[in-house]
Amino acid sequence: MVQSYLFKFLAFALIIYSQTSIAANLYRCGNSYQDTPCKESASSKPVKKIAQSSNQATQYIDADCKQRGDEAKKIMWAREVGKTADQQLEEAQSGYSKELIKEVYTHRGSSLEVKNAIEKECMVQKEQDRAANALIEAALKSRGNKNASIENSSASKSDHNASQDQDQTEQKVSAKATTVATDDKKIKCSELKYQVESIAVKRRTGGGARYMNDLRMDQEQLEAKMKSLAC
Numbered sequence: 001m002v003q004s005y006l007f008k009f010l011a012f013a014l015i016i017y018s019q020t021s022i023a024a025n026l027y028r029c030g031n032s033y034q035d036t037p038c039k040e041s042a043s044s045k046p047v048k049k050i051a052q053s054s055n056q057a058t059q060y061i062d063a064d065c066k067q068r069g070d071e072a073k074k075i076m077w078a079r080e081v082g083k084t085a086d087q088q089l090e091e092a093q094s095g096y097s098k099e100l101i102k103e104v105y106t107h108r109g110s111s112l113e114v115k116n117a118i119e120k121e122c123m124v125q126k127e128q129d130r131a132a133n134a135l136i137e138a139a140l141k142s143r144g145n146k147n148a149s150i151e152n153s154s155a156s157k158s159d160h161n162a163s164q165d166q167d168q169t170e171q172k173v174s175a176k177a178t179t180v181a182t183d184d185k186k187i188k189c190s191e192l193k194y195q196v197e198s199i200a201v202k203r204r205t206g207g208g209a210r211y212m213n214d215l216r217m218d219q220e221q222l223e224a225k226m227k228s229l230a231c
Contacts (some may be wrong), residue, residue: 059123076114089101
């Protein structure tokens with residue numbers, strides 16, 4: 001019985017010591033290293049941590065964007081075995097699928113790289129949509145407050161000043177929404193322009209007939225997208 005308790009106590013002490021050691025500092029004392037400050041120097045500083053956590057933050061991808069990435073990967077699989085964008089567009093069953101096919105064919109890289117790119121673009125778009133919706137809700141709320149104030153207010157100076165403040169708030173919100181939309185368009189146009197230039201360089205380099213045809217189709221699709229965005 002005594003031996004059992006002694007074993008449990010030693011095991012517990014070992015666990016506590018190992019957890020403490022993970023976060024301990026490492027000190028250099030002459031030509032050797034130890035986990036306690038050097039006796040001959042009271043001002044010794046740690047050289048580095050003995051151990052670091054192996055967990056690293058990863059970018060969150062929600063279920064919708066993950067599904068979109070998986071569908072993009074399947075489109076890439078078909079592309080890698082020789083299917084062109086036109087062939088896949090003819091087989092598409094919905095407008096969503098057609099739009100995703102066009103987007104996939106604007107990317108270069110392996111199926112995994114394209115999948116990851118589509119997922120990240122999806123999350124960026126969601127963040128932009130959330131920001132735009134928040135601005136719209138704020139504008140509607142401001143307008144509703146303004147209408148309520150007009151209905152219940154008198155012709156007093158204080159009510160007039162409150163109405164002016166609400167107008168200014170609405171104008172600021174509207175201007176912010178316009179700025180967000182303009183910045184988003186600039187970013188998309190810049191990305192499309194870069195992709196077109198990249199394809200143009202590849203076309204000048206040359207290659208097989210099938211490869212060159214794919215490049216031409218990719219460039220035409222990107223240019224069409226730029227035209228639709230009025231880049």
